[in-house]
Amino acid sequence: MSTQPIGTPRPSLQTQISRASTIRRTATNYIVAGLAILATIVVIAPLVAILAYLLFKGASSLNLAFFTHIPAPVGEDGGGMANSIVGSAIILVLASLMGIPIGIAAGVYLAEFGRGKALATAIRFTADVLNGVPSIVMGIAIYSLIVIQQKHFSAFAGGVALAIMMVPTITRTTEEMLATVPHAIREAALGLGVPKWRTVISVSLRTASPGIITGCMLAFARVAGETAPLLFTALGNQFWSLKLNEPIAALPLQIYAYAISPYDEQHRLAWAGALVLILLIMVSVTLVRIFANRGQLKGAS
Amino acid sequence: MSLTPTSPMTDERNPQSTESTSVLPTLPRPPQVSLPGAPDSGSTDPVAPLSPIRAYLNARGSGRIADNTFQAVMLLCALSIFLIVIFIFFILISRSKLTLAAFAFKFFTREAWDPVSGDFGALPFIFGTLATSSLALLMAVPLALGVAIFLTELCPQKLRAPISFLTELLAAIPSVVYGLWAVFVLVPIMRDQLGPFLYKTLGWTGFFEGSNFGVGLLTAGIILAIMILPIISSLTRDIMNAVPNSQREAVLALGATRWEMIRIGVLRNSRIGIVGAVMLGLGRALGETMAVTMVIGNHPNIGKSLFAPANTLASVIAGEFSEATGDLYLSALIEIGLALFLVTIVVNTIARLMVWAVTRGAPARAH
Amino acid sequence: MGVGIQVENLNAWYGTNHTLQDINLHIPANHATALIGPSGCGKSTFVRCLNRMHETNPIARATGVVKMGDLDIYKDASPVEIRRRVGMVFQRPNPFPTMSIYDNVISGLKLNGFRNRRILDETVERSLKSAALWEEVKDDLKKKSGASLSGGQQQRMCIARAIAVDPEVLLMDEPASALDPVSTSKIEDLIFQLKTQYTIVIVTHNMQQAARVAENTGFFLNGKMVEFDSTHKIFTNPSDKRTEDYITGRFG
Helix, strand or coil: CCCCCCCCCCCCHHHHHHHHHHHHHHHHHHHHHHHHHHHHHHHHHHHHHHHHHHHHHHHHHCCHHHHHCCECCCCCCCECCHHHHHHHHHHHHHHHHHHHHHHHHHHHHHHHHCCCCHHHHHHHHHHHHHHCCCHHHHHHHHHHHHHHHHCCCCHHHHHHHHHHHHHHHHHHHHHHHHHCCCHHHHHHHHHCCCCHHHHHHHHHHHHHHHHHHHHHHHHHHHHHCCCHHHHCCCECCCCCCCCCCCCECCHHHHHHHHHCCCCHHHHHHHHHHHHHHHHHHHHHHHHHHHHHHHHHHHHHC | CCCCCCCCCCCCCCCCCCCCCCCCCCCCCCCCCCCCCCCCCCCCCCCCCCCHHHHHHHHCCCCHHHHHHHHHHHHHHHHHHHHHHHHHHHHHHHHCHHHHHHHHHHHHCCCCEECCCCEECCHHHHHHHHHHHHHHHHHHHHHHHHHHHHHHHHCCHHHHHHHHHHHHHHHHCCHHHHHHHHHHHHHHHHHHHHHHHHHHHHHHHCCCCCCCCCCCHHHHHHHHHHHHHHHHHHHHHHHHHHCCHHHHHHHHHCCCCHHHHHHHHHHCCCHHHHHHHHHHHHHHHHHCCHHHHHHCECCCCCCCCCCCCECCHHHHHHHHHHHCCCHHHHHHHHHHHHHHHHHHHHHHHHHHHHHHHHHCCCCCCCC | CCCCEEEEEEEEEECCEEEEEEEEEEECCCCEEEEECCCCCCHHHHHHHHCCCHHHCCCEEEEEEEEECCEECCCCCCHHHHHHHEEEECCCCCCCCCCEHHHHHCHHHHCCCCCCHHHHHHHHHHHHHHCCCHHHHCCCCCCCEHHHCCHHHHHHHHHHHHHHCCCCEEEEECCCCCCCHHHHHHHHHHHHHHCCCCEEEEECCCHHHHHHHCCEEEEEECCEEEEEEEHHHHHHCCCCHHHHHHHCCCCC
16 A cells, blocks of 8 residues: 555555455355365266276286186186176166166157146156165065065066166156157158157157167166166076076176175176176267267257 | 249249239239139049059058057056056065064164064164265265366366266266275275274264274265265256356356356255255165175164264165065065165155256256 | 138137137139238148148147038048148158158158059159159169258158148148248249149248239138138238238238
């Protein structure tokens, strides 16, 4: 203030206060920005750490034996997870065969027939809520329904448990993708005298198909890593089994079993299995991203 | 071909072109003009054969049966979603009849868990669930908000897609893989480094008593926090993006700093939605099974120490279901599953309503 | 060959909005009839009642009698059957984006199960020639997608698609309003040729267009049909003062 020439009025109290508060506000601004960046780093760090660990610990165990052999007897070295990989594939195919058609059909109903109806809103809401139900609850529900009735564990029961997890997800994504189909082309088909069912299949579904396939892949990737629903349905199996009404091995189940076992050898295999599982899921998620972008362009043209 | 209205038409169009006396263009004069009200004959040549196309299309039915069947099948599949929920509810109730009869509501207020003598009470697991979920939220919510703020308001455009992709990858990692990493990386850190550090610095609070083997409430809370982060953060981002730019601009025009703009223009408007996102994260934390089972210590316990082993509703089912001998034991576990089912439905319903209230109009994301 | 349409006491609603009130009208066969009027007067709703597209909207309702020749289109046939006989060209071109030009043109046949390859090929050629598009696309029929053409070409392809099913009536709801002047005049020439084969009803807000292509014109205002007469009379000596106000530009 002493640098001001004589005669100019001194800065008022208000200017002094606002200058201080400006400094405080600017400082706060920068601090918050810093915290936000810090938060992002803290969030990404575990991801990097987990992936790094998986690679580090698991890659060395990925050899041909891993993909072709079944688990070795307890205490022995070697062995692989071939039966788990195949078993997972079988369960996932089962689940997809049951879950994808029902999910797509439900999505078709919501988008093409249920617009504006209260029933459709209720179904949509229920699907969202169902997506949040813990997977272990699904597991014990299917256990109570199928395993107790049949008096044995089975790949089929595991498939059903995963299927009911896929249905709400696929329903919502199918509905959302169908909603992006411009109404004008539906009208074009109806105006030509094409019946409604044919319009839905050959125009709506066909136009939205890239997005719908994306949604199915997302649901597939999500249930591929699920362990809890399979604990009491598919149970797991140390040997080769391809039968649908017997317990079957699955990759996540085997990883869990090995992780909590006391043997180092099995820990090693758990890491390798986790790496394989993660790679499969990441590939699916990335493919989804690529397809989603292409699908958007296609639908918009 | 002329485009101006007053020029005469070409000869093909109008062999009798005349000049018009009004500003309107010359009009074609058709040979006959039908006046309104006079019906005329249908096709000019009723005896002419129909083209094969017309014959084919005329013979096609109305497709009404196919349409109705199709709609019915679609409706049935849509109703299956209701059926799934109802089915789960009824089967869980029917299989937990034994403990429902034996203990009624006291099941959830008793502390006992002795399978041998048939004495069951779920209170320790309720405690474990609440404790781990609260810890997880405490750690995850500020971080998730930070990430959301960074990605929506601060991040340069080019980095936005890769970083958000990375946070979504976090959501794609299966629970069992988180658990595996937690068992072999997090537990030793907790046992050897983090635990002693916390005891030294914060031991006076009483939260860090007792022996520390690396497993326990805190470890489970940490891995849960990592797992629920992506949900809270991506939903919060959607909600923040749903706030119209006019709100941001209005606050900026008043001379606010960027943080103040975020606080007043964006966060204040999306408060309800963010609470909803947090509740969805809570819903996920309540039901998370595998990773928690692997690091929580699997021991029914209620206590102040964060180092103590414990059990959650989900992890007791996962851990003890296969050893459940006796119908009462099984019934107890299934009743716990029923409780988990109902609680997560309630939490998720409230959460979805909140999120929906804020993002109405903006397109939803499927999770 | 075209067929005439008789409309008696047609009323239409969107929810509680009484969009069309007591329309009585006769559309002569093998002529072009234009419907003019200001925005929102109900002319689009009217043509959508002629091919029963109006009822695809869940809150829409219509009463009255519409007869194609001797057929009561609401009582004697299903909507799907009617729409196979009454074609429609929409305001904005709406080709099927996942189909080639060839598939777009014969979509009305293919999606109804028609399989004869030879007739399909002939139909594509005939329809595209009638729509004055054949020369421009004949080499790319199966290679290009329907959506890759320019706006004017897309609309002509939509016209080809509509006439490929050999309808008796062709409804056109402002077919050139989204197009440039060159495309517009091409389409007007088209209509001139087409009306020898089909009965055409064209909705337009462009009075000069109505004057250029149609023998008869109906003037709609606020859901009512104020006047229907030969185009020449409507534009030179209208009976109703409201018609005169509209065509001289006092409103609308």
